[in-house]
Amino acid sequence: MLAEIPSKFLNLAKRPELFDYMVKIRRSLHENPELGYEEFETSKLIRNELDKMGIPYKYPIAVTGVIGYIGTGNPPFVAIRADMDALAMQEAVEWEHKSKVPGKMHACGHDAHVAMLLGAAKMLQEYHSDLEGTIVLVFQPAEEGGGGAKRMRDAGILENVDAIFGLHVSTRYPVGAVATRSGPVLAGSGFFEAKISGKGGHAALPQHTIDPILASSNIIVSLQHLVSREADPLDSQVVTVAKFQGGHAFNVIPDSVTIGGTFRAFSKEHLMQLKHRIEEVVTLQAAVQRCNASVHFYADEKPFYPVTVNDKDLHKHFHKIAGHMLGGENIKEVQPIMGAEDFSFFAEAIPGYFYYLGMLNETEGQLESGHSPYFKVNEDALPYGAALQASLAATYLLEHHSPTTTPKGSFHDEL
Numbered sequence: 001m002l003a004e005i006p007s008k009f010l011n012l013a014k015r016p017e018l019f020d021y022m023v024k025i026r027r028s029l030h031e032n033p034e035l036g037y038e039e040f041e042t043s044k045l046i047r048n049e050l051d052k053m054g055i056p057y058k059y060p061i062a063v064t065g066v067i068g069y070i071g072t073g074n075p076p077f078v079a080i081r082a083d084m085d086a087l088a089m090q091e092a093v094e095w096e097h098k099s100k101v102p103g104k105m106h107a108c109g110h111d112a113h114v115a116m117l118l119g120a121a122k123m124l125q126e127y128h129s130d131l132e133g134t135i136v137l138v139f140q141p142a143e144e145g146g147g148g149a150k151r152m153r154d155a156g157i158l159e160n161v162d163a164i165f166g167l168h169v170s171t172r173y174p175v176g177a178v179a180t181r182s183g184p185v186l187a188g189s190g191f192f193e194a195k196i197s198g199k200g201g202h203a204a205l206p207q208h209t210i211d212p213i214l215a216s217s218n219i220i221v222s223l224q225h226l227v228s229r230e231a232d233p234l235d236s237q238v239v240t241v242a243k244f245q246g247g248h249a250f251n252v253i254p255d256s257v258t259i260g261g262t263f264r265a266f267s268k269e270h271l272m273q274l275k276h277r278i279e280e281v282v283t284l285q286a287a288v289q290r291c292n293a294s295v296h297f298y299a300d301e302k303p304f305y306p307v308t309v310n311d312k313d314l315h316k317h318f319h320k321i322a323g324h325m326l327g328g329e330n331i332k333e334v335q336p337i338m339g340a341e342d343f344s345f346f347a348e349a350i351p352g353y354f355y356y357l358g359m360l361n362e363t364e365g366q367l368e369s370g371h372s373p374y375f376k377v378n379e380d381a382l383p384y385g386a387a388l389q390a391s392l393a394a395t396y397l398l399e400h401h402s403p404t405t406t407p408k409g410s411f412h413d414e415l
């Protein structure tokens with residue numbers, strides 16, 4: 001029955017054919033990382049694999065995105081998602097399958113995410129005639145700041161889809177464990193950049209200048225008060241100035257300074273309040289020191305990420321399925337963090353569920369976390385991710401198909 005599907009998928013995913021298949025895909029992607037909206041070869045590899053499996057798909061969506069369909073082609077529809085993009089950084093790990101592209105690296109594990117979704121697809125396609133509805137495979141571009149999920153969503157890929165599941169590899173939990181929570185799990189996030197303009201001149205004659213360095217310093221201090229003095233201490237928010245650029249010489253006051261950073265909150269209302277106040281504080285505080293300032297929020301290039309909220313009912317579903325597969329003791333509870341994920345664009349539109357997949361191997365020591373040039377994926381985690389995604393989706397259909405539809409063959413006989 002339903003309770004047996006998760007462990008049967010896990011056994012299937014651990015078989016050498018499927019495990020080796022996922023490892024091969026993952027290593028090939030790792031060697032050829034592509035940045036957001038440039039995942040052309042990645043996308044081609046995915047489509048080739050879907051072709052070989054006989055899975056129909058739509059392409060292109062949001063430049064390089066691919067949407068595959070497994071099952072009856074009829075409702076209910078449930079989606080499982082992987083992101084495809086790499087990061088603009090140099091890999092520092094010396095190994096056989098090191099990135100072949102200088103300055104680009106899969107340092108967030110999205111290569112593993114794609115490999116696991118293809119692994120899940122392979123298993124699900126094998127049992128496609130048993131599916132009580134349709135599983136939608138979502139391969140999305142540009143998770144790392146480009147808002148690929150937003151563009152996929154705006155292209156209508158979630159039409160008629162009832163729920164979506166997403167995962168992220170994590171170096172914090174052991175292989176065979178997952179971590180998650182119900183409700184808000186990651187923050188909403190925005191970026192800003194401000195140019196503070198004064199009047200440059202000799203550093204020894206400040207009276208003839210309008211000093212943008214001092215004005216910017218005061219702006220940064222004032223921005224710190226948005227969270228410490230204006231936000232409810234029990235409501236987590238962040239304003240970080242991460243960029244401060246201006247001046248080249250010891251004895252010259254520059255004409256202008258550019259500062260930039262990010263702001264985070266756990267509700268859209270508070271995120272918008274921060275945006276509004278950042279603009280106000282920057283321009284008004286600049287005026288105190290006779291400077292002019294303009295603030296840019298990059299909302300087109302880097303859309304504000306919504307809060308990632310895990311649906312309550314999907315949380316119950318996840319607990320049941322992951323519990324059957326891994327045992328309840330291997331489902332860890334996470335605290336929300338101020339990081340952001342563009343999976344939130346999907347979860348904002350329909351019930352969504354995002355969880356972390358452990359890949360720590362205690363005997364091999366601590367792994368470097370994501371976005372480190374030393375980041376490594378423990379490939380032993382691949383069967384768990386593939387089996388979880390496949391099981392979550394297949395069992396969701398079993399539980400949600402309309403009773404009027406004729407029951408199909410049952411998984412427990414065949415898996």
Ligand SMILES: [Zn+2]
Nearest residue numbers: 108144370371
């Ligand atoms: Zn990342």
Ligand SMILES: [Zn+2]
Nearest residue numbers: 108109110168
């Ligand atoms: Zn990531």
